[in-house]
Amino acid sequence: MDAAMRIPNPGDQAKAPGLMAKNRPLEFAPPGSDELLEKTVRTMGCPSPEAAGPAVVRAVGDLYETMCSWLEPASLFSWTQLDSIEKGAILAGDVRVPSAKWARLASICEDATGLVAFAVTIGTRIEAGIKELSETSLVSSYVADAMASVLAEHFADAAEDHAAASLADAGLHGTSRFSPGYCDLPLEAGQKALTTLLDPLPAGLRVMPSGLMRPRKSVTAFLVAARHVPHKTPCFLCARDCPHRREPR
Numbered sequence: 704m705d706a707a708m709r710i711p712n713p714g715d716q717a718k719a720p721g722l723m724a725k726n727r728p729l730e731f732a733p734p735g736s737d738e739l740l741e742k743t744v745r746t747m748g749c750p751s752p753e754a755a756g757p758a759v760v761r762a763v764g765d766l767y768e769t770m771c772s773w774l775e776p777a778s779l780f781s782w783t784q785l786d787s788i789e790k791g792a793i794l795a796g797d798v799r800v801p802s803a804k805w806a807r808l809a810s811i812c813e814d815a816t817g818l819v820a821f822a823v824t825i826g827t828r829i830e831a832g833i834k835e836l837s838e839t840s841l842v843s844s845y846v847a848d849a850m851a852s853v854l855a856e857h858f859a860d861a862a863e864d865h866a867a868a869s870l871a872d873a874g875l876h877g878t879s880r881f882s883p884g885y886c887d888l889p890l891e892a893g894q895k896a897l898t899t900l901l902d903p904l905p906a907g908l909r910v911m912p913s914g915l916m917r918p919r920k921s922v923t924a925f926l927v928a929a930r931h932v933p934h935k936t937p938c939f940l941c942a943r944d945c946p947h948r949r950e951p952r
């Protein structure tokens with residue numbers, strides 16, 4: 704990309720805001736206990752439940768129902784038409800998303816027309832529960848914290864699917880989600896852009912000046928919407944040795 708790429712308005716943009724109307728509810732079903740166990744032990748750095756050991760497996764089983772009962776999921780989506788794509792940023796309305804890698808991906812999408820932003824949280828009760836557990840069992844509290852991370856990611860996956868389905872209704876496709884603090888999108892600048900687009904945030908969710916969130920088990924993310932998306936992520940263009948890689952080079 705040599706200069707800013709201006710985004711033409713393809714004419715059906717008027718439909719898009721309705722698709723991503725603020726406060727559109729998102730149903731959230733937690734994963735089954737076996738799936739949660741598998742993902743929890745991986746989050747803890749173990750390749751399998753067997754490798755994690757019986758104490759961890761038992762703790763996940765014992766905590767499953769309680770953790771699910773503590774869920775207080777809330778979500779919020781927004782849609783903003785893209786104005787332009789620069790070499791190092793995506794511009795939409797008053798917002799600048801400073802990521803050269805995702806701007807590059809947007810530039811090779813066909814008719815990249817919109818920026819979806821969303822925020823999801825599994826709520827404050829689960830945070831309080833993890834703290835309560837730490838007073839009686841550090842193992843339970845550690846396992847519960849990993850379970851909560853998995854539940855928040857599972858909710859973010861559901862939000863991404865929800866956005867993709869809404870875009871498909873309008874004949875559009877979404878890239879994969881990308882979050883502040885990952886890839887080359889700085890945490891503070893990314894959260895500033897997100898909180899401009901999602902104002903107010905879902906009930907109970909706060910973004911600190913540092914970009915960190917309260918409750919901790921929350922996810923914010925963007926997706927680029929386009930008529931055709933040749934790759935879901937910019938990883939295929941990237942040579943970096945990165946733990947978050949989602950596509951081969």
Ligand code: SF4
Nearest residue numbers: 886937938941945948
């Ligand atoms: S490999 Fe990592 S740094 Fe490179 S585009 Fe993918 S997520 Fe970003």
